[in-house]
Amino acid sequence: MGLIILLVVGGIIGWLASMIMRTDGQQGIVLNVVVGIVGALLAGFIVTPLIGGAPITSGVISIQSILVSLLGAVVLLAIVNLVRRGSVR
Structure with a gap:
């Protein structure tokens, strides 16, 4: 059950991070x-x-763990964009 919750919450966090980073x-x-x-x-x-x-x-x-995870996903996308395109956005 924990794995299913992690996948669902991870998907939502990844989607939100990709919306923030466009x-x-x-x-x-x-x-x-x-x-x-x-x-x-x-x-x-x-x-x-x-x-x-x-x-x-x-x-x-919790709200704190979701926000910290969202921050980690946004930073990860910023690093991927920096490597891929040479700019954060």
């Missing part, structure tokens, strides 16, 4: 889920220990 037309549902989950993992390992709380990958879904 890359939604370039990627599909699968890439949105991947970006959301990888962003959540990155944020869970890097940002969450700095600010406290539980990462979304632990199964705890």
Whole structure:
């Protein structure tokens, strides 16, 4: 059950991050889920220990964990855009 929740929340977070970074037309549902989950993992390992709380990958879904995961997904998309196009946007 935790894996299904992680996939659904990861997909929503990846979609929101792609809307913020204006890359939604370039990627599909699968890439949105991947970006959301990888962003959540990155944020869970890097940002969450700095600010406290539980990462979304632990199964705890709160506003703080969702916002941190969204931040991680946006940063991941910015890095991908920087490598791919030479600019963040």
